[in-house]
Amino acid sequence: MSRSYLFKNLKDAAGKPLELAVSNGRFVKVDSASANFELIDGKGLTAIPGLVDLHTHLREPGKEDAETVLSGSTAAVAGGFTAISAMPNTSPIADTAGVVEQVFRLGRSHDLCDVFPIGAVTLGQQGKILSEMGAMHSSEAKVRIFSDDGHCVWDSLVMRRALEYVKAFDGVIAQHAQDPRLTHGSQMNEGEVSAALGLKGWPAAAEESIIARDLLLNEHVGSRLHICHLTTAGGVELVRWAKKRGIQVTAEVTPHHLLLTDELARSYDPVYKVNPPLRTERDVMALREGVADGTIDVIATDHAPHPAEDKDCEWAAASFGMIGLETALSVSYKALVDSGLMKLGDLIERMSTAPARIGRYEGHGSLAIGNEANFTLVDIDATWRVETLGIRSKSKNSPYLGLELPVTVESTYLRGKEVFSR
Amino acid sequence: MKRHLLSIADLSKDEALNVLDTAAELARITETPVKKLPTLRGRTIVNLFFEDSTRTRISFEAAAKRLSADVINFSARGSSLSKGESLKDTALTLQAMGADGVVIRHPASGAAHRLASQEWMSGSVINAGDGTHEHPTQALLDAFTIRENLRESTGDLTDLNVAIVGDVLHSRVARSNVLLLKKLGARVTLIAPPTLLPVAVNSWGCNVKYDFDSDLKTYDVVMMLRVQRERMEDAFFPSEREYARRYGLNAARLSQLNSGCIVMHPGPMNRGLEISADSADSDKSVIVDQVKNGVAVRMAALYLLLGGE
Numbered sequence: 204m205s206r207s208y209l210f211k212n213l214k215d216a217a218g219k220p221l222e223l224a225v226s227n228g229r230f231v232k233v234d235s236a237s238a239n240f241e242l243i244d245g246k247g248l249t250a251i252p253g254l255v256d257l258h259t260h261l262r263e264p265g266k267e268d269a270e271t272v273l274s275g276s277t278a279a280v281a282g283g284f285t286a287i288s289a290m291p292n293t294s295p296i297a298d299t300a301g302v303v304e305q306v307f308r309l310g311r312s313h314d315l316c317d318v319f320p321i322g323a324v325t326l327g328q329q330g331k332i333l334s335e336m337g338a339m340h341s342s343e344a345k346v347r348i349f350s351d352d353g354h355c356v357w358d359s360l361v362m363r364r365a366l367e368y369v370k371a372f373d374g375v376i377a378q379h380a381q382d383p384r385l386t387h388g389s390q391m392n393e394g395e396v397s398a399a400l401g402l403k404g405w406p407a408a409a410e411e412s413i414i415a416r417d418l419l420l421n422e423h424v425g426s427r428l429h430i431c432h433l434t435t436a437g438g439v440e441l442v443r444w445a446k447k448r449g450i451q452v453t454a455e456v457t458p459h460h461l462l463l464t465d466e467l468a469r470s471y472d473p474v475y476k477v478n479p480p481l482r483t484e485r486d487v488m489a490l491r492e493g494v495a496d497g498t499i500d501v502i503a504t505d506h507a508p509h510p511a512e513d514k515d516c517e518w519a520a521a522s523f524g525m526i527g528l529e530t531a532l533s534v535s536y537k538a539l540v541d542s543g544l545m546k547l548g549d550l551i552e553r554m555s556t557a558p559a560r561i562g563r564y565e566g567h568g569s570l571a572i573g574n575e576a577n578f579t580l581v582d583i584d585a586t587w588r589v590e591t592l593g594i595r596s597k598s599k600n601s602p603y604l605g606l607e608l609p610v611t612v613e614s615t616y617l618r619g620k621e622v623f624s625r
Numbered sequence: 626m627k628r629h630l631l632s633i634a635d636l637s638k639d640e641a642l643n644v645l646d647t648a649a650e651l652a653r654i655t656e657t658p659v660k661k662l663p664t665l666r667g668r669t670i671v672n673l674f675f676e677d678s679t680r681t682r683i684s685f686e687a688a689a690k691r692l693s694a695d696v697i698n699f700s701a702r703g704s705s706l707s708k709g710e711s712l713k714d715t716a717l718t719l720q721a722m723g724a725d726g727v728v729i730r731h732p733a734s735g736a737a738h739r740l741a742s743q744e745w746m747s748g749s750v751i752n753a754g755d756g757t758h759e760h761p762t763q764a765l766l767d768a769f770t771i772r773e774n775l776r777e778s779t780g781d782l783t784d785l786n787v788a789i790v791g792d793v794l795h796s797r798v799a800r801s802n803v804l805l806l807k808k809l810g811a812r813v814t815l816i817a818p819p820t821l822l823p824v825a826v827n828s829w830g831c832n833v834k835y836d837f838d839s840d841l842k843t844y845d846v847v848m849m850l851r852v853q854r855e856r857m858e859d860a861f862f863p864s865e866r867e868y869a870r871r872y873g874l875n876a877a878r879l880s881q882l883n884s885g886c887i888v889m890h891p892g893p894m895n896r897g898l899e900i901s902a903d904s905a906d907s908d909k910s911v912i913v914d915q916v917k918n919g920v921a922v923r924m925a926a927l928y929l930l931l932g933g934e
Contacts, residue, residue: 390734398823401734401758401800406824470742471735515743517712517733519756 206619209236213245213580215570216548221250225576228618232572245580248613251551253285253316253577254532255558255567257348257377257455258431258503260524261287261318263309264302265294270508270597272309272318275528278506278596279316280623282528283612285577286559286567287316287506291323292353298323298334300342307344315622316615317577319562322346324365324376328354333365340372347563350377352431353478355413357383362417366426375453375561377429378417380438381479385409390519392465392480400468402518405480407435414438418445418452429561430454432505434479436489443498453561455503456490458527458534463487463602473514473521474602477507487538494553495544501558502550504531508598526596530589532581533608541609547583566618576619585611626929629741629750633761633804641808642781645769648918648925649778655691655921664932665694668725672698673715674753675731680892680916681753685728685762688923692932697722712736716745724748726931734758749930757795763891764801766922768809770915771846774887783810786843790816790872791850791899792861794823798891799850803829814844818872820861837872841881848889849874849900865898873897874904887911 207226215221223245224236256279262270272289279287289306291297297306303320310318322339326332328351339346349369356362356378365376386409391397393404414430418441421428433439433456442454459477464484467475475481493499507524514521527534535554539545559568566575589603615623626640633641654662670689672682682698689696701715712731719727726749729737734756741750754760772778775785787806793799793815806813807830814832815822826833834840852868862868869875874888879901882888888900888909896902905912 393824395825395828398825398828399800401756401797403757404824471738472742512711515711515713517731517736517739519733519735520712 208241208243210243210245213248213250216251216551223250225619228576230572230574230576248580249583251579252555252568252570253579254283254554255564256284256287256504257501257558257562258505259287259289260507261289262508269510273313274597276313276315278528280615281595283532283579283615285316285617286564287318289318289320290352291321296323296328298326300338303339303344303346304342316617320344320346321348321350324349324351324356330357330361336369348375348377352379355379355381355383363420366421367424370426375427375429377431379431380410380413382409382413391468392482394483396465396468407437410435410479411437411441414441418450422450428452432457432479433499434460434482436486439489439493439498453500455501456494456499457505458502458531459525461490461538462534471518473518474600476518476521476523477525478523491538491544494539502535502553504528508596509600510598514600525600525602526598530603533610536610537608577617579615580613582611582613587611630761630926630930631737631741631752632759633764633801638808641805644765644925647929648769648921651924652921660691661693663693664928665692668694668931669723670694670696670726671719671724673727673729674700678730684919685923687920688927692924692927713745716740720746728753730754732756751926754797758797759801760797761801762923762926763798764805766915766919767802768805769918769922770911774911775845781809785811785845787811787846788814788816788844789848792821792852793817794821796850803831818862841878842883844886846887852899869898873899875901876903879904879907889915
């Protein structure tokens with residue numbers, strides 16, 4: 204921890220020359236670096252604040268064959284993340300202080316990246332009785348984001364109360380917007396492809412109607428609402444409208460919804476089966492626009508590991524979800540920077556600064572002097588191929604296998620300590 | 626022909642016509658006193674049925690036996706989706722037994738594709754109905770039956786007007802038929818309550834109507850689809866009575882059909898719901914022909930997929 208070093212020959216996200224001085228795990232002024240600072244050649248790599256994920260499934264406790272806090276953290280730092288947010292749909296569900304503290308401590312003990320648990324909004328994610336969100340917030344894990352992810356908080360009254368209740372401690376309700384009645388048994392986006400494949404459709408309206416309701420509820424109660432994994436053009440329009448109207452809302456999109464479409468389901472390969480489902484080209488374009496113009500605040504992975512047998516089967520029997528920690532930066536870069544829609548600096552804002560701000564993750568999201576030295580070095584000119592053998596996550600359900608992607612993560616640093624090197 | 630028969634979409638028009646022509650040839654042979662051909666002697670065909678369908682299984686079994694193949698019936702109803710033995714392990718088992726062809730019926734759309742696209746087994750896969758996706762041999766036997774009745778068993782179906790009536794949304798028969806009938810030049814009209822049509826049905830290139838009563842005289846073929854009674858519980862339609870009244874083929878509608886029109890149904894029928902008894906038993910009905918032709922068409926499919934090797 205007490206190691207002091209000076210990185211020379213780096214670039215910032217805008218491509219300008221940069222030097223980074225680190226001492227006692229924090230960024231210090233470069234001109235304060237003395238002779239006992241170790242000099243390191245940055246080799247022209249680009250330094251960015253460590254990425255922050257607001258939406259990660261780590262599967263521990265309960266499903267350790269798919270992922271653990273350790274394997275998930277290992278994958279995270281390989282993807283350039285220094286902070287991840289563990290979704291509560293574990294077994295037992297993270298709806299008590301005990302479970303969130305366990306996950307938080309596991310993260311601390313591995314010390315690869317910060318693991319911030321997300322607490323369940325309702326007991327057992329059943330959507331009926333509020334969980335003890337105050338206790339989870341007061342715990343060692345200091346939970347600030349609450350979500351029933353995987354399930355929608357469908358009952359309007361429960362959603363209203365949850366939004367109101369977390370105002371007491373500056374909490375956020377992260378909603379998985381999915382009308383359960385309109386999506387009972389649904390397998391993929393409802394449209395031309397589902398009609399041809401005979402797979403039960405998942406209408407965009409099932410997502411958008413919940414978003415619209417929650418926006419109106421939050422306009423009424425003035426809390427903090429976060430919309431998880433937006434996937435439709437209509438959803439982007441709703442959030443844009445709400446922000447113009449002054450409703451407090453933030454929204455996220457996953458890298459896969461920025462790149463992949465429902466056409467991929469024609470293979471019937473369940474690696475493309477995900478909740479919410481892949482949508483159409485038109486939706487993908489609207490989501491990219493939404494990220495570029497700031498309607499969508501953050502890119503979050505929805506990293507969802509599943510063991511091989513849960514994907515090596517027919518579509519309807521397969522689990523929903525795909526892994527994404529190790530490919531998030533590359534896929535987002537391909538969708539948004541390579542396409543000319545955004546500059547790297549703005550992308551990093553969406554993948555680090557904004558999520559750190561929403562989660563109140565102090566010490567993350569900035570290379571500012573005095574801040575914790577949580578940063579990542581990337582090579583924006585390099586490309587790499589996604590291969591099963593290279594995946595660090597315990598599960599291999601990546602939709603990008605075999606794909607050539609831009610940007611390699613070269614090394615990741617947590618509080619000044621190198622936690623990953625390529 | 627390709628190695629598998631998974632979807633009508635995989636067949637070219639010529640390949641489809643070749644199946645029908647081959648079926649016509651085989652039908653003639655099976656009308657002789659000795660109904661058997663030695664073509665697939667020594668080959669093993671497995672009927673892998675994850676869903677009950679006695680009529681389809683028997684039809685495939687008869688087809689395979691008339692080609693002298695050995696037939697194994699493997700009933701694995703529900704075992705995959707209920708997390709018993711997986712489709713993969715079943716496939717590995719069949720591979721180990723040396724199956725040359727697998728006829729699969731499965732409640733999950735795409736199950737036949739999965740069986741064929743993974744490296745689980747090396748034999749040919751024939752889709753005998755996958756979920757609400759496709760049922761290609763049903764469409765082929767329907768086209769065969771239409772051709773036999775309206776085109777004297779040759780050529781394509783150019784300019785025939787075919788109405789498909791009923792639960793299009795959940796029907797694998799409808800999906801395969803739309804693809805094949807259009808391929809063969811027919812004009813297809815889908816008639817159903819809006820709740821039982823896919824929302825993107827306009828991408829299918831069919832005429833779509835919500836009203837069964839108009840234009841009844843214009844159809845050369847009226848194909849009725851089976852309606853699952855449990856659909857009512859999901860609010861697809863208010864009652865059986867209302868469904869039968871608006872979309873059932875009853876005596877009144879039957880009497881308005883033009884004299885050459887044929888009436889089809891893939892079976893099993895809900896008499897009194899989508900089709901009245903007098904319609905099913907009328908001289909316009911070719912429903913029994915469909916069953917008979919199923920054997921010849923399935924013989925042709927097996928012959929073309931497995932016989933050339």
